Every structure is written in structure tokens, then in C-alpha cells.
Amino acid sequence: xxxxxxxxxxxxxxxxxxxxxxxxxxxxxxxxxxxxxxxxxxxxxxxxxxxxxxxxxxxxxxxxxxxxxxxxxxxxxxxxxxxxxxxxxxxxxxxxxxxxxxxxxxxxxxxxxxxxxxxxxxxxxxxxxxxxxxxxxxxxxxxxxxxxxxxxxxxxxxxxxxxxxxxxxxxxxxxxxxxxxxxxxxxxxxxxxxxxxxxxxxxxxxxxxxxxxxxxxxxxxxxxxxxxxxxxxx
Amino acid sequence: xxxxxxxxxxxxxxxxxxxxxxxxxxxxxxxxxxxxxxxxxxxxxxxxxxxxxxxxxxxxxxxxxxxxxxxxxxxxxxxxxxxxxxxxxxxxxxxxxxxxxxxxxxxxxxxxxxxxxxxxxxxxxxxxxxxxxxxxxxxxxxxxxxxxxxxxxxxxxxxxxxxxxxxxxxxxxxxxxxxxxxxxxxxxxxxxxxxxxxxxxxxxxxxxxxxxxxxxxxxxxxxxxxxxxxxxxxxxxxxxxxxxxxxxxxxxxxxxxxxxxxxxxxxxxxxxxxxxxxxxxxxxxxx
Amino acid sequence: xxxxxxxxxxxxxxxxxxxxxxxxxxxxxxxxxxxxxxxxxxxxxxxxxxxxxxxxxxxxxxxxxxxxxxxxxxxxxxxxxxxxxxxxxxxxxxxxxxxxxxxxxxxxxxxxxxxxxxxxxxxxxxxxxxxxxxxxxxxxxxxxxxxxxxxxxxxxxxxxxxxxxxxxxxxxxxxxxxxxxxxxxxxxxxxxxxxxxxxxxxxxxxxxxxxxxxxxxxxxxxxxxxxxxxxxxxxxxxxxxxxxxxxxxxxxxxxxxxxxxxxxxxxxxxxxxxxxxxxxxxxxxxxxxxxxxxxxxxxxxxxxxxxxxxxxxxxxxxxxxxxxxxxxxxxxxxxxxxx
Ligand SMILES: Nc1ncnc2c1ncn2[C@@H]1O[C@H](COP(=O)(O)OP(=O)(O)OP(=O)(O)O)[C@@H](O)[C@H]1O
Ligand SMILES: [Mg+2]
Numbered sequence: 014x015x016x017x018x019x020x021x022x023x024x025x026x027x028x029x030x031x032x033x034x035x036x037x038x039x040x041x042x043x044x045x046x047x048x049x050x051x052x053x054x055x056x057x058x059x060x061x062x063x064x065x066x067x068x069x070x071x072x073x074x075x076x077x078x079x080x081x082x083x084x085x086x087x088x089x090x091x092x093x094x095x096x097x098x099x100x101x102x103x104x105x106x107x108x109x110x111x112x113x114x115x116x117x118x119x120x121x122x123x124x125x126x127x128x129x130x131x132x133x134x135x136x137x138x139x140x141x142x143x144x145x146x147x148x149x150x151x152x153x154x155x156x157x158x159x160x161x162x163x164x165x166x167x168x169x170x171x172x173x174x175x176x177x178x179x180x181x182x183x184x185x186x187x188x189x190x191x192x193x194x195x196x197x198x199x200x201x202x203x204x205x206x207x208x209x210x211x212x213x214x215x216x217x218x219x220x221x222x223x224x225x226x227x228x229x230x231x232x233x234x235x236x237x238x239x240x241x242x243x244x245x246x247x
Numbered sequence: 248x249x250x251x252x253x254x255x256x257x258x259x260x261x262x263x264x265x266x267x268x269x270x271x272x273x274x275x276x277x278x279x280x281x282x283x284x285x286x287x288x289x290x291x292x293x294x295x296x297x298x299x300x301x302x303x304x305x306x307x308x309x310x311x312x313x314x315x316x317x318x319x320x321x322x323x324x325x326x327x328x329x330x331x332x333x334x335x336x337x338x339x340x341x342x343x344x345x346x347x348x349x350x351x352x353x354x355x356x357x358x359x360x361x362x363x364x365x366x367x368x369x370x371x372x373x374x375x376x377x378x379x380x381x382x383x384x385x386x387x388x389x390x391x392x393x394x395x396x397x398x399x400x401x402x403x404x405x406x407x408x409x410x411x412x413x414x415x416x417x418x419x420x421x422x423x424x425x426x427x428x429x430x431x432x433x434x435x436x437x438x439x440x441x442x443x444x445x446x447x448x449x450x451x452x453x454x455x456x457x458x459x460x461x462x463x464x465x466x467x468x469x470x471x472x473x474x475x476x477x478x479x480x481x482x483x484x485x486x487x488x489x490x491x492x493x494x495x496x497x498x499x500x501x502x503x504x505x506x507x508x509x510x511x512x513x514x515x516x517x518x519x520x521x522x523x524x525x526x527x528x529x530x531x532x533x534x
Numbered sequence: 535x536x537x538x539x540x541x542x543x544x545x546x547x548x549x550x551x552x553x554x555x556x557x558x559x560x561x562x563x564x565x566x567x568x569x570x571x572x573x574x575x576x577x578x579x580x581x582x583x584x585x586x587x588x589x590x591x592x593x594x595x596x597x598x599x600x601x602x603x604x605x606x607x608x609x610x611x612x613x614x615x616x617x618x619x620x621x622x623x624x625x626x627x628x629x630x631x632x633x634x635x636x637x638x639x640x641x642x643x644x645x646x647x648x649x650x651x652x653x654x655x656x657x658x659x660x661x662x663x664x665x666x667x668x669x670x671x672x673x674x675x676x677x678x679x680x681x682x683x684x685x686x687x688x689x690x691x692x693x694x695x696x697x698x699x700x701x702x703x704x705x706x707x708x709x710x711x712x713x714x715x716x717x718x719x720x721x722x723x724x725x726x727x728x729x730x731x732x733x734x735x736x737x738x739x740x741x742x743x744x745x746x747x748x749x750x751x752x753x754x755x756x757x758x759x760x761x762x763x764x765x766x767x768x769x770x771x772x773x774x775x776x777x778x779x780x781x782x783x784x785x786x787x788x789x790x791x792x793x794x795x796x797x798x799x800x801x802x803x804x805x806x807x808x809x810x811x812x813x814x815x816x817x818x819x820x821x822x823x824x825x826x827x828x829x830x831x832x833x834x835x836x837x838x839x840x841x842x843x844x845x846x847x848x849x850x851x852x853x854x855x856x857x858x859x860x861x862x863x864x865x866x867x868x869x870x871x872x873x
Contacts, residue, residue, distance in 0.1 A: 065427060066426075066427075067423055067426070067427070086426065086431065087423070087426035087427050088426050088427075088428075088429045088430055088431045088432075089431075091426075091427055091428065091429040092429050096427070097427055099424060099427070103421060103424045105416065105417045105420040105421060105424070105425075106420055107416040107417070107419065107420050108413065108416060108417060108420070112413055115413070116413050116414070116417050116425075116428050116430075117428055119410060119413075119414070119428060119429060119430070120428075120429040161428075165428075165429070279654075280655075281654070281655030281656060281658070281659065283603065283658070283659075329838070329842070332842055333841070333842070338599070338601060338654050338655060339595070339601060339802065340841055340842075340845060341655070342601055342655050342658055343794060343798055343837070343838075343841050344838050344841050344842065346603065346791070346794060347795075347834040347835070347837045347838040347841070348834070348838070350787070350791050350830055350831075350833070350834040351830075351831050351834040351835060351838075353830075354827040354828075354830040354831045354834070355827075355831055357827045358827045358828065358831070466662070466786060467666070469659065469662075470659065470662060470663055470666060473656070473659045473663070474663065477652070477656065481656075507670075507673070507674060508674075510666070510670055511667065511670040511671065511674075514663055514666055514667045514670070515667070517663060518648060518663070518667070521648060521649075521651060521652070521660075522648055525651040
């Protein structure tokens, strides 16, 4: 197995007095897609926030491309090639659709993704490029959020519940685009409530429960019963 | 004719007030910071202009070439060194720290330059005027007004059409997510304050050419700028220009009635507008 | 464990010791005219009036979240009311101080109605505008000397009490009473239902609103109370000075900057903070005042340093090390000793 692009070891996370993650271990290999599943409040978003630097950590708890990054600021981590599609999309309301995309690429990292490539992936965005991002439907906003992260040409893409609150047909459009996105060698971590989707999109899966990894394994080898137990802790 | 003249002169003065206000408005827009030391920084810029002018023997307007970058540097340093530590939800720390800065600046200037009023001499430019429809318009006030309009237009363009403006708006919308885009918040805020004080630099030099100044007059300049911002409507740069003009005209009309009423008339115009249009003349549509 | 093993108390051991010490200090203060020299007595009176201003500003900013930088409006208003009422209304000075307080409260109402439209930091500058309006208006009143001000006429001064020593003592006792009144009112407000509401608002405005607390009314009430007491304090300040002018009466430096520094250094949002702050402030002033403007620069830096490094002030630093409270506001659960 090649060196992992991301290696998490003994990661704790706190909100004030409340501890949300307990000694989490996790790895992602280059080009691999990992799924993170778990009940509401299990700590999935907290994990994403920790990796992307929105929550600070011990330097050594998170190693990326062989270097400790746990202590870095979010902008420093972004510059190293980790991009997050945050839970709830979180577009910039004062920016137009196109400006939201451009600002995603403002670090100027090289790679396959550009405005043209995003517009080719989601043609509807090109049509609506000049409107404020708040004027879009939820599905279109999610496309912008994904496009904004891709514009950074990341080596590791973090996706936090990108299907949340979207109509099934939109979810299908977005997930149909995913294999094409990661085929370029990018690694990805996918938080997903729909276990079937999570397993089919990923090579390996981690299940979180109350801030701890309760199960991990290859997506094609885990049984439904195992996952059910790990998910609900019964 | 006197009244028309008062209105015209007040309008031109309003350009200067808009410059006082623009820097205030900019940093409020980007980081919700209200800088109580803003007026004292305007006065600091006037003294820098005076020092540069007399040390190098150059025209006050030429001193802008040094004062503006110097103020920008001061702004960046101030923000990164002190003010960034005060930001984060709570209203009190930034307010009290800038209040402390105001006292330090005022007394520092007093220490260095004494309380004697000073003035920069712009030479012939100060007396030159043109006659338009029976009203004599000073070239200097006209030029200042034109520059004020140009500065506001430039800021407006920067805000909506440049990468820096995009970074300002994104950071203003959501600091954490902007950070995810690789924008270092501390640096973006530093740049916003640098820009704010660069504008303040222009305002200060113009102030020093237009009237005599002393270390104690910062508070009133802060208030004028603040009134222009609120009259115009928060977060609207062109509104700020309009606010400055309304304030300038109110003061000129007050002075026309009774010389002692100049400032009072401006404040009262502000309070009346606050009572009848609390969101200002041109509130932001999305606000 | 049954519930009867616990009781809810508001006082603590430390506060009982503090109460005993407080009584001794209070006795010393009441007797000051008999042991202090004239200059010391004046200084003590000034300290007490600053304590009043600081406690009131602390209630406003530290508890109600109304960060005003324009309280000089009410200090000056009180001062001018004293001069106007005694010179033209023929009121006895002590009565005039009381009426000045009432005027301060009445004026605070329309002022609040207007400037409460401004939020947060803009509210702060709005209060300053108000103070400027008051200052400029005072300069227009030629009967009170216009821009250059006026002195309290000798007959008015003499009506205060017979003999200079008696007058100095009376004006000192009034200052002491004022400080005690301000402290009592602040403490009373904080322990009342309103006080609980204030703390709730300060901690989370949205949550407070959802609990049905009328934020506007609570803040309005505090603003008016503080306005009244600040005006009364202002009247006493100028009863000590015997001379008034717009610049002195509405001085942002004297009545706001110093007061803010006192509260910040002592510890904002605590009842004890202003007391500590006023002591530190006057110690600094008496030792460094010869430095003039440098002293103010040092004071400003000191306040900024405290704000950045110890935002809860000196009292907050004490509290971080021990759970001491001189004026117990929090109720705490204490286990009853087993019989
Ligand atoms: N800002 C915060 N402050 C305090 N606690 C928080 C905060 N954010 C999350 N938590 C707590 O941390 C725990 C983990 O939350 P997290 O958002 O990571 O869960 P999640 O797995 O993403 O859940 P969901 O499926 O609902 O998105 C929860 O118990 C949550 O209540
Ligand atoms: Mg989540």
C-alpha cells in the first residue's frame, strides 16, 4: 500500500468543554474515495472541520502528504491542496455564481479544473453565472459549492453531506458527476447519510459513533448487519 | 444668492466629509469594526502632511505621495498588531481598544506638535477661483470635491470588480468559509484597514490644507464621518457621499443663519434624519 | 442524596469578611471631614464621584451592553441644571442636585428613544453626537456665560452651609452619599428581575428575546436610571468646582475616557471592578500627573493592555485565582454539613 495522502492518529476535538471526537484513527490513500457514515451528531462534520483547519488540533494528529498539519490555519491547509464542500453549502451571498467559483480558485493551484471545466460539468451554472448565488435553487447551489471546491484543484476533496435536502433527481446528477471528478487521481472523503450511496461511491468506509470509529472496512465486504450495529450502536 | 452660495460651498465641504466617512464605512463593511480613533488618525495624517511638507519643502498635495502609503502601512500594522486580537463577536474589546488608541494618539500629537493650531499652505491654489453663475467657486474646494468623488468611485470599483474586493466581500459574508478559500483573515483585515487609512491619509491632508488643525479635533471629524455614513445608509459608498453632502449643506446653512450654529445644525440634521429615516437615505437593498 | 442536604445561598464567607471590612471603611469615610485635611477631603470627594460615574457606566456598558461614549452629556446637563436652578430658580443647592437628577432622567427618555435606533458600536458614536449637541447648545445659553461659562455666585455658595469648612464637609458627604447611592442602585438593579434579564440579554440577545424578555424596555429603563444618577453626580462635581463652562462640563476626556479606563482596568461587568479601578486610577494620577500628556498616554496603553491581555480587568484576575465575591450576585448551591 502506498503512503497515505492523509493519516489521522489519535484525533480529539472539542467544542468548549464538550468533546466531540475521541482518539480517532483514519487513513486515505492517494486516489482513494473514503466514505464516512454515522448517525446525526456522531462527529462527521467535526472531523471535516478538523481536517480542513476550521478547528485547530495537535500538529501530529493530522498528517497530510507526510507532514503534520493539525496546527495550521484553514487558509494554510487550503493552500496545500485540501478543499472542503461544507455542510449546508455556505456560498457567499454577496458574490455572484461566477465570483463564488473564481474565489474558490484564487490560490491559483494548477490542475484540470477551471471555469470552463466546471461549466462543462454543470452547464446550468454557466447560464446563471451572473446572478447572486442566493438566487439559485438548492441543487444549483450545491453544484456551485462543489465547483468552488474543485476550482482549488485539490489533491484531497472533502464532501460533507452534499445530498442533504436535495431532490432525488438532483442527487443523481451530482453523484453521476463524482466518478469523473475523482478519476483524475484526486482523493476524496465523502460524508453521506445514505448508506447505499456511501458504499457504492467509495472503496472503504468508516462508521462513526459518538465521536469514535465503530467500524471500518472495504465497502464491498461489509455486511448490512455489521453496519447497522456500528451505526446505531445496538 | 447667499443661500445658494451656502448650499454650493456646503456641497463642496461634503466631499471632504465623505472622505472622512469612506474609510469608516469600508472597515465596518468588511469586519464590523467601528474605529473610534478614526478622527485622530485623520488628524495624524494632517500632521504627517505638515511634517513632510515643511521637511522637504514640497507642495502639500505632493505630500500625499508619502502620507498615503505611510498611513496605509500604519493601518496594516495596527490591524495585525492590535486590532485583529480584539475581533470576535464581542463588541466591547474593539470599541475600548480603539478608544484607548484615540487617547494615545491625541496626547502623542499634543506632545510632539503642541496644542498650537497649524495649517498647510497650498499657495496660489488656495485663492484661485472661478466664477460660475455669479458664485465664486474656489479651485481648491472644487478639486477636493472631484478627488473625493473619484476616491469613492475607485473604492466602489475595487469592491465590486477586483480580486481584493471579492476577498473583502467574501470575508464579510462568512469569515470561516473565506478562510477555506485560502484567504487569511488576518491579512484581509490588515489590507482593509490599510485601504481605510490610505483614504484617511487623503482626507487628513485635505483637512490640513482647508483649515487650521490641532490635536484635539479628531473626535469631531470622527463624528462628521459617522454622521455621513448613517445619513447615507450603512454599507453604501455612494450613499456615504450623499450623506457627506447633506451634512455639509446643513452646516453651511446653519452657519449662514448664525455663525455659532454651524456644527449644531449638522448634528440636528443628523438627528432629524435618524428619527425619520433610521436606515439612512439610501439603505442597501440586501441589508 | 436528598435535596434537603443542599441550600441556595447568595452570600459567601468572603463576602461576610468584606462586609465587616466595608463597614470599617465606611465609618472612616463618613468621619473623613474630622480627620482629613481640606485638600485630601476634596480629593476623596472627587474619588467618590468618579466611583459613582464608573459604577453607572459599568451598569450601562458592562451589563446592559449599552456602550456609551457620551455620558458627559448627562454630567454636563447635571452641572448646568445645578447652576441654572440655583441662580435663576432660587433653589437650595442640595435640592437643585436632586432636581438635576430628575431632569437627567427625563432628558434621557427622548434621547434613548432616538439613539436606540443605532446598533452596537454606532450606538456608541450616537451618544457622542448627543453630548456634542448638548455642549454646543450650552454654549448658546448666554445667561450661563455662553461659550466661556460662569461661576456659582457667592450668595448661592454661602447658602449651602455656614463657613467654608462646613461647606466642604457637606459637599463631601453629598459625594459620599452619591457614591453609595450609585453602588446601591447598581447592586439593586442587578439583583432584581431586571438584572437577571440584563445578564440574559448580555449573554445572548436572541435567546433572551425568545424567553419573552422585552429587551428594549429593559435597556431603556437602565439608560434612564443611569442618566438620572449621572446628572446628579454631574451636579455634585460642579458644586465642588463652583465654576462651569461647556468644554469642562461636556468634556469627553474627563467624564468618559477616564471613566471607561477605570472600569476596564478594574474589571468590566463586575460590581467590584469600578471600585478597584477608581483606586488604581487615582493612585496612578497622584503619582504620574506631573507627566501631563505622557500620563494620559500611559493610561491609554495600560487600558489597552488590560483589554487585550486580561479582558476581565484586575478584579477578573483576582477572581480567576479564587472564587471570591464581595457583592454576591450569583446564587450557588452549597452542601449542608452532615449533622
Ligand atoms: N459549534 C458547536 N458547539 C458545540 N457543540 C457542537 C458544535 N458543533 C457540533 N457540536 C456537537 O458535536 C457533536 C458532533 O457534531 P457534528 O456536527 O460533527 O455531527 P455530524 O455527525 O456531522 O451530525 P449531522 O449528521 O447531524 O451533520 C454533536 O453532539 C454536536 O451537538
Ligand atoms: Mg454534519
